[in-house]
Amino acid sequence: MPKVRIVFDRVRVEEKMLEQKAIELGHDTKMIDAKTTQINTESKKNNFDFGDVVIERCVSYFRGLHFTACLEFLDVPVINKFEVANNCGNKMLTSLLLRKHNVPTPKTYFSFSSDAALETLDKEGYPLVIKPITGSWGRGVMALKDRDTADAIVEVRELSDGPLDRIYYLQEMVRRPPRDIRAITVGEQVIAAMYRTSTDSFKTNIALGAEPIACEITKELDDVCVKASKAVGGGILGIDVMEDEKHGLVVHEINNTVEFKGLAKVAKRNIPKEMIEYAIASAIR
Numbered sequence: 347m348p349k350v351r352i353v354f355d356r357v358r359v360e361e362k363m364l365e366q367k368a369i370e371l372g373h374d375t376k377m378i379d380a381k382t383t384q385i386n387t388e389s390k391k392n393n394f395d396f397g398d399v400v401i402e403r404c405v406s407y408f409r410g411l412h413f414t415a416c417l418e419f420l421d422v423p424v425i426n427k428f429e430v431a432n433n434c435g436n437k438m439l440t441s442l443l444l445r446k447h448n449v450p451t452p453k454t455y456f457s458f459s460s461d462a463a464l465e466t467l468d469k470e471g472y473p474l475v476i477k478p479i480t481g482s483w484g485r486g487v488m489a490l491k492d493r494d495t496a497d498a499i500v501e502v503r504e505l506s507d508g509p510l511d512r513i514y515y516l517q518e519m520v521r522r523p524p525r526d527i528r529a530i531t532v533g534e535q536v537i538a539a540m541y542r543t544s545t546d547s548f549k550t551n552i553a554l555g556a557e558p559i560a561c562e563i564t565k566e567l568d569d570v571c572v573k574a575s576k577a578v579g580g581g582i583l584g585i586d587v588m589e590d591e592k593h594g595l596v597v598h599e600i601n602n603t604v605e606f607k608g609l610a611k612v613a614k615r616n617i618p619k620e621m622i623e624y625a626i627a628s629a630i631r
């Protein structure tokens with residue numbers, strides 16, 4: 347009987363759904379709190395109860411990433427892999443990989459000082475979207491509409507001590523309907539997709555109140571999402587896609603620890619079931 351472990355730092359609806367489904371499917375299932383787990387350089391796999399496969403679900407990206415490194419050190423199969431988590435947790439690495447693998451993605455500019463960022467803005471014209479290279483729920487994603495706004499945002503960034511704030515990620519403002527698409531890929535399959543429609547903000551995150559509406563998984567959507575998943579190394583992923591008026595579907599972000607309580611309401615397939623079955627299958631393989 348395969349043993350499934352779910353590593354968490356805060357139990358959201360999603361972690362509860364995964365635990366319940368794993369139990370329902372008859373697997374030996376345990377939740378492991380990353381915050382109370384102690385690992386050292388002499389640790390061995392059999393000092394712990396990490397089972398046959400771990401699904402890493404920490405809310406804190408850096409906690410989850412570093413915990414994943416420890417699991418791989420112990421030779422515990424973990425979803426997602428460290429490399430994948432690292433690629434997806436950093437929007438700049440994601441953009442580079444998407445482009446490198448010919449996955450359509452918005453044009454994105456990288457600058458390494460405030461002056462260079464302002465120069466990009468002046469040269470390319472407003473608006474551009476600025477994003478922190480790590481983060482989610484739309485936090486810190488802003489439309490820079492003119493030089494005054496850009497000056498203010500860049501100045502605030504300069505005052506912060508965060509090392510990642512020295513890296514400026516600026517993106518063309520994609521012309522699209524007031525919605526985007528969130529798809530979930532499990533291995534090489536798109537198992538569910540929804541539109542996220544927002545009327546009061548250009549950001550369409552469910553965390554900001556966007557409406558989830560069922561979205562058909564067309565061949566074009568399937569192709570672009572599977573290609574995007576492969577570009578970052580595969581696993582269980584949340585792919586964010588926009589419908590660019592000029593270029594069709596473009597992928598703007600890939601989420602490593604995908605939330606799915608909104609999508610579960612409108613999806614045809616059972617999302618936690620697909621995730622658990624994939625985790626078990628990849629552990630056995």
Ligand SMILES: Nc1ncnc2c1ncn2[C@@H]1O[C@H](COP(=O)(O)OP(=O)(O)O)[C@@H](O)[C@H]1O
Nearest residue numbers: 481482483484485517518519520548549550599
């Ligand atoms: N280049 C863009 N053009 C238009 N809208 C964008 C662009 N980038 C992001 N958005 C909007 O902002 C939301 C949040 O951006 P995203 O890159 O997904 O960051 P987060 O990790 O915070 O979800 C997207 O879901 C989308 O609605």
Ligand SMILES: [Mg+2]
Nearest residue numbers: 483484586599
């Ligand atoms: Mg997003």
